[in-house]
Amino acid sequence: MAHISENGAKKICEICDRYADEKTPLMMILSDIQNEYGYIPLEVQELVSKKTGLSVAEIYGVVTFYSFFSLEPKGKYIIGCCLGTACYVKGAQQIVDKFSEILGIKPGETTADGLFTLDALRCIGACGIAPAVTINGKVYPKMTVDRVPEVVAEYRALGGAN
Ligand code: FES
Numbered sequence: 756m757a758h759i760s761e762n763g764a765k766k767i768c769e770i771c772d773r774y775a776d777e778k779t780p781l782m783m784i785l786s787d788i789q790n791e792y793g794y795i796p797l798e799v800q801e802l803v804s805k806k807t808g809l810s811v812a813e814i815y816g817v818v819t820f821y822s823f824f825s826l827e828p829k830g831k832y833i834i835g836c837c838l839g840t841a842c843y844v845k846g847a848q849q850i851v852d853k854f855s856e857i858l859g860i861k862p863g864e865t866t867a868d869g870l871f872t873l874d875a876l877r878c879i880g881a882c883g884i885a886p887a888v889t890i891n892g893k894v895y896p897k898m899t900v901d902r903v904p905e906v907v908a909e910y911r912a913l914g915g916a917n
Contacts, residue, residue, distance in 0.1 A: 758798065759798050759799060759802065763792075764802060766791070767788060767799055767802050767803065767806075768802070768806055770784055770787045770788055770791070771784055771803060771806035771807060772806075773787070780807065781803075781807065781809060781813075781814065781817060782817070784803060784807070785803070785814070785817060785818060785824055788803070789823065789824050789825065793825070793828055793829055794825040794826060794827055794828045794829065795818050795824055795825065795826065796826060796827075797811075797815075797826070800814045800815055800818065827865065828865065828869070829865060829872045830865045830866060830869055830870050830871040830872035831869060831870050831871075832870060832871050832872070832890055832891055832910045833871075833872045833874060833890065833891055834854055834871060834872065834873050834874065834888065834889075834890050835874045835875075835876045835879070835888065835889040835890070836850055836851045836854065836862070836873070836874070836875055836876065836886075836888050836898075837876045837877070837878060837879050837881070837885070837886065837887045837888070837889075838851065838875045838876065838877070839876075839877050839878030839879070839882065839885075840878070841878070841882035841885040842878075842882070842885040842886040842887055843886075844885075845885045845886045846886055846899075846900070847885070847886040847898075849900050850886055850888065850898050850899075850900055850903060851873070851875055853900045853903040853904075854873050854903055854907070855873065857903060857904060857907050858871050858873060858907065860873050861873070862874060862875040863875075870910070870911070871907075871910070876889075881894060881896070884896030884897055885897070886898050888906075890906070890910065
């Protein structure tokens with residue numbers, strides 16, 4: 756969606772129209788776009804700005820403030836490594852580093868094949884099972900560096916990006 760197609764633009768306009776009667780429609784519009792496309796690039800923010808009359812700066816501020824909105828396309832599998840205190844003291848940084856090494860990406864990045872996004876998270880409320888890792892919502896308790904390769908292999912075996 757780097758350059759919005761005619762169809763894509765039409766769809767974004769439809770989403771904006773959906774909330775035309777709302778007083779504060781921005782969060783609803785952005786949530787629908789995020790759910791539909793998986794990310795909200797600048798071109799789309801500009802279109803939302805035209806449709807709603809809100810400034811691009813305001814829209815950009817919201818997109819970058821909330822972690823569930825994304826400016827970039829995310830991978831099929833989103834690996835979230837908790838780096839909160841409880842996980843950190845139990846070696847979470849080494850786990851992030853191992854995912855980085857195997858996938859060839861830094862936290863916040865997505866692999867070129869669109870399969871994996873690596874995210875470093877704050878406490879996810881599972882300190883009792885630290886260090887905690889989540890992949891598309893599935894929790895991996897008491898993760899170890901040694902288990903990282905097998906977990907990545909498991910998802911690679913599941914197949915391609917679509
Ligand atoms: S610090 Fe990782 S779950 Fe709380």
